[in-house]
Amino acid sequence: MADEFPFEISPMFEGExxxxxxxxxxxxxxxxxxxxxxxxxxxxxxxxxxxxxxxxDLQDMEEGSRYPFAMIYKIAGELVETDLESIVERRNHExxxxxxxxxxxNQRDDVWIRVGKEAVSKGLNSFxxxxxxxxxxxxxxxxxxxxxxxxxxxxxxxxxKEIENTREVYKARDERTxxxxxxxxxTFYGCTLCASFAxxxxxxxxxxxxxxxxxxNWFDGRAAAxxxxxxxxxxxPKGELLDAESGEYSGVNEFAxxxxxxxYDRIKLHSFMEYPHTSCGCFEVVGFYxxxxxxxxxVDRDFAGTAPNGLQFSTMAGQTGGGKQVxxxxxxxxxxxxxxxxxxxxGGWNRVVWMxxxxxxxxxxxxxxxxxEKIATEDDAKDIDSLRNFLKEKNHPILERWVEEEVEEEVEExxxxxxxxxQAGSATPQxxxxxxxxxxxxxxxxxxxxxxxIILKNAKVTVDKITILKEE
Amino acid sequence: MARIxxxxxxxxxxxxxTSALLIRHLAKxxxxxxxxxxxxxTNLPETLGCEVSKTIGDIKEFMHSERDNLPPDSNKESVLxxxxxxxxxxxxxxxxxxxxxxxxxxxxxxxxxxLRGIMDKLVDNYxxxxxxxxxxxEHFSRRIFRKVDDLIVVTDGSRRGLRTAERIRELVDEMExxxxxxxxxxxxxxxxxxxxxxxxxxxxxLELIGMIPVDEMLISKDxxxxxxxELPDNSAAVREVEKITAKLGL
Numbered sequence: 001m002a003d004e005f006p007f008e009i010s011p012m013f014e015g016e017x018x019x020x021x022x023x024x025x026x027x028x029x030x031x032x033x034x035x036x037x038x039x040x041x042x043x044x045x046x047x048x049x050x051x052x053x054x055x056x057d058l059q060d061m062e063e064g065s066r067y068p069f070a071m072i073y074k075i076a077g078e079l080v081e082t083d084l085e086s087i088v089e090r091r092n093h094e095x096x097x098x099x100x101x102x103x104x105x106n107q108r109d110d111v112w113i114r115v116g117k118e119a120v121s122k123g124l125n126s127f128x129x130x131x132x133x134x135x136x137x138x139x140x141x142x143x144x145x146x147x148x149x150x151x152x153x154x155x156x157x158x159x160x161k162e163i164e165n166t167r168e169v170y171k172a173r174d175e176r177t178x179x180x181x182x183x184x185x186x187t188f189y190g191c192t193l194c195a196s197f198a199x200x201x202x203x204x205x206x207x208x209x210x211x212x213x214x215x216x217n218w219f220d221g222r223a224a225a226x227x228x229x230x231x232x233x234x235x236x237p238k239g240e241l242l243d244a245e246s247g248e249y250s251g252v253n254e255f256a257x258x259x260x261x262x263x264y265d266r267i268k269l270h271s272f273m274e275y276p277h278t279s280c281g282c283f284e285v286v287g288f289y290x291x292x293x294x295x296x297x298x299v300d301r302d303f304a305g306t307a308p309n310g311l312q313f314s315t316m317a318g319q320t321g322g323g324k325q326v327x328x329x330x331x332x333x334x335x336x337x338x339x340x341x342x343x344x345x346x347g348g349w350n351r352v353v354w355m356x357x358x359x360x361x362x363x364x365x366x367x368x369x370x371x372x373e374k375i376a377t378e379d380d381a382k383d384i385d386s387l388r389n390f391l392k393e394k395n396h397p398i399l400e401r402w403v404e405e406e407v408e409e410e411v412e413e414x415x416x417x418x419x420x421x422x423q424a425g426s427a428t429p430q431x432x433x434x435x436x437x438x439x440x441x442x443x444x445x446x447x448x449x450x451x452x453x454i455i456l457k458n459a460k461v462t463v464d465k466i467t468i469l470k471e472e
Numbered sequence: 473m474a475r476i477x478x479x480x481x482x483x484x485x486x487x488x489x490t491s492a493l494l495i496r497h498l499a500k501x502x503x504x505x506x507x508x509x510x511x512x513x514t515n516l517p518e519t520l521g522c523e524v525s526k527t528i529g530d531i532k533e534f535m536h537s538e539r540d541n542l543p544p545d546s547n548k549e550s551v552l553x554x555x556x557x558x559x560x561x562x563x564x565x566x567x568x569x570x571x572x573x574x575x576x577x578x579x580x581x582x583x584x585x586x587l588r589g590i591m592d593k594l595v596d597n598y599x600x601x602x603x604x605x606x607x608x609x610e611h612f613s614r615r616i617f618r619k620v621d622d623l624i625v626v627t628d629g630s631r632r633g634l635r636t637a638e639r640i641r642e643l644v645d646e647m648e649x650x651x652x653x654x655x656x657x658x659x660x661x662x663x664x665x666x667x668x669x670x671x672x673x674x675x676x677x678l679e680l681i682g683m684i685p686v687d688e689m690l691i692s693k694d695x696x697x698x699x700x701x702e703l704p705d706n707s708a709a710v711r712e713v714e715k716i717t718a719k720l721g722l
Contacts (some may be wrong), residue, residue: 015593019504020562030558086545106554107546170543177544193581197692215536215582219545232585282579301577335540 005133006123008100018114025061027069029105029112033159034069035166036090036111046076048147051131055155058115059125069113070153070162071131073138077146086173088142094221097136099130108170109163127152180207180218182247182269182341188236189221190255194280194323200260201280201323202267204236204252208341209269213282214333246271246345264325271345276330281321283331285359288316288342292384293391295353295398296346299335303356305378308387337363350397354387371397405470474506476617477720478603481626482636483513486659489690490626491604492519492700493541493713495566498722503637505566511606514570517561521699526559527572528587535583536576552583553590567598571611591616600722608641612621612649619650622720624681626657629665633658634656634672641678657716660687682716684709 028034061067075088096104101119105112131150136150145432153159184207193205206213206220207213216233224233231270239251247269256267266275272287285300288309299307306312342348349371357377364372374394391398481487498505507517517524535552542551561568595601611617625640627633637656644651658669661683673680687709693700703710
């Protein structure tokens with residue numbers, strides 16, 4: 001079938017680079033304009049196999065020249081729907097690269113194409129060849145496409161007329177994509193890029209949870225796992241939903257066990273206090289529980305100052321990193337602040353009391369409106385006392401959590417002040433000294449600097465009697 | 473498969489000049505060459521006589537700062553590849569790529585991982601790579617290039633210079649990147665130090681494949697800040713590099 005084309009078609013040509021010297025014509029790209037667009041249409045509106053060209057054809061283009069270029073494909077079929085448009089559109093990149101002597105880069109309105117001299121000399125003299133080859137591949141590889149037609153444009157005025165509408169389509173698509181949530185998919189993705197220095201790290205990437213480093217979203221995981229399922233990003237079937245609020249899934253728990261070599265067997269994706277996600281060392285932001293106000297503060301890598309708990313990012317990162325599950329601290333990617341499930345097991349944004357101004361500004365528009373002015377920054381609070389006053393003054397929702405402790409708080413006022421003054425040294429002992437009633441949901445500081453942790457692996461233990469005494 | 477030749481050495485020994493002369497020679501043949509400046513103190517472009525506005529460092533920074541603004545389902549590998557192709561300077565007979573500044577704070581594991589995959593495929597489009605690399609061989613330890621066929625250490629005539637070559641050989645043993653051959657080129661060689669250099673190299677077990685003499689023409693081009701690409705064919709340095717390329721089978 002491929003014989004009808006004046007070029008070979010094979011995945012073998014995918015990595016082919018066409019240099020300026022070997023190029024007949026450059027289409028779209030950084031120095032011109034263009035786009036690619038796939039639209040789902042009604043069966044009656046698509047004439048299968050039809051090709052329309054608006055503007056000059058390849059044979060009219062001088063060697064070494066540059067033209068604007070747009071490719072529109074209309075697809076139809078019983079199973080074709082709008083949601084499939086972007087997936088089909090992505091394949092245009094792949095298919096055009098299968099064509100020997102053609103280089104297709106990037107996507108959407110950033111496409112950049114070169115057609116090689118050699119291909120032209122072998123007879124590739126019309127865009128019709130290219131369009132027909134791509135349409136053939138669409139129908140062969142994506143059988144749900146029953147009809148397809150192509151419209152290519154090489155005329156600048158026409159492209160400029162179309163490009164704004166096209167960008168609207170992209171925008172609407174992005175909005176739909178952002179509306180994808182954990183419950184809408186059956187597969188999450190894991191990543192082991194950090195495994196060399198955080199061997200027990202279990203990085204789980206879901207539509208509502210970006211990787212800790214902030215670099216890999218669910219779509220990146222999907223793309224990588226598809227190309228190389230054994231690579232650093234791979235699929236995690238999410239399994240059974242065990243708890244929607246905290247984001248606990250049986251599939252994630254199974255992978256946690258496997259990836260951490262048995263160190264952890266439960267991970268709740270949207271929980272801070274209970275079985276939180278492990279923290280690698282690459283995280284952009286670290287969250288820290290502030291027992292004195294029962295709230296959570298966040299500090300990012302770029303903030304060089306000291307958080308109200310008396311610690312800097314680097315110190316907390318050191319304590320949290322290495323692939324550990326550390327109750328009281330949590331590493332996240334900045335984009336997680338934009339997640340609708342952001343630490344929802346612990347009250348979400350209503351639990352957040354402090355963050356550096358730069359970080360707050362970055363996510364300001366994504367915060368619920370009523371909380372925006374109630375979260376302190378380094379300009380409002382540098383220590384626990386000023387933080388507590390700020391929260392009271394702004395009537396932060398965290399105050400509701402204080403009500404039952406209000407009475408005791410009066411009594412504790414004096415020692416709390418002393419601690420605040422001495423916090424510059426180390427905050428950890430200070431946390432350990434905190435009155436227990438200030439830590440309503442802190443089961444145990446598992447941060448490695450207090451308490452005892454015993455891990456038994458494959459152990460059989462027989463004990464007649466155990467006595468545990470309180471230390472006097 | 474492209475043959476990957478990395479040129480390294482202590483600062484000031486003339487490794488960039490040597491790289492430029494190798495590229496100058498190759499550009500006259502029919503092989504397609506990719507020149508890579510992998511020294512953060514970028515001066516290969518100037519030595520070759522071309523201008524480079526953007527580096528791999530810049531596009532890594534772009535990927536880092538723009539990642540949340542890109543369409544959520546965009547294929548980042550494809551975006552990064554396009555950005556990389558945009559910064560390749562296309563000269564007659566060769567392409568030039570500049571690695572540029574080191575990474576900022578934050579995690580670049582993912583971008584570097586994508587970059588490794590893209591570079592692997594890009595390299596296949598060339599017959600020969602000439603990489604001007606800093607002595608620490610950082611881009612090799614990060615495995616941006618998976619293998620090196622010939623590692624050429626450029627040294628001056630001093631014993632210390634040759635010791636550096638020895639240390640680089642040790643460094644190579646510790647790296648994960650496969651290095652098939654290690655050669656030494658002595659640069660700025662005079663009649664007086666000629667003998668000593670050969671005997672020291674032999675003593676240290678280093679394979680000396682060339683001795684580039686002090687070349688007045690090269691020195692004056694360097695002083696004037698003019699590209700070495702324009703050196704005439706009868707320059708002493710050019711003639712010695714021709715001999716070296718013959719030994720390397722280029």
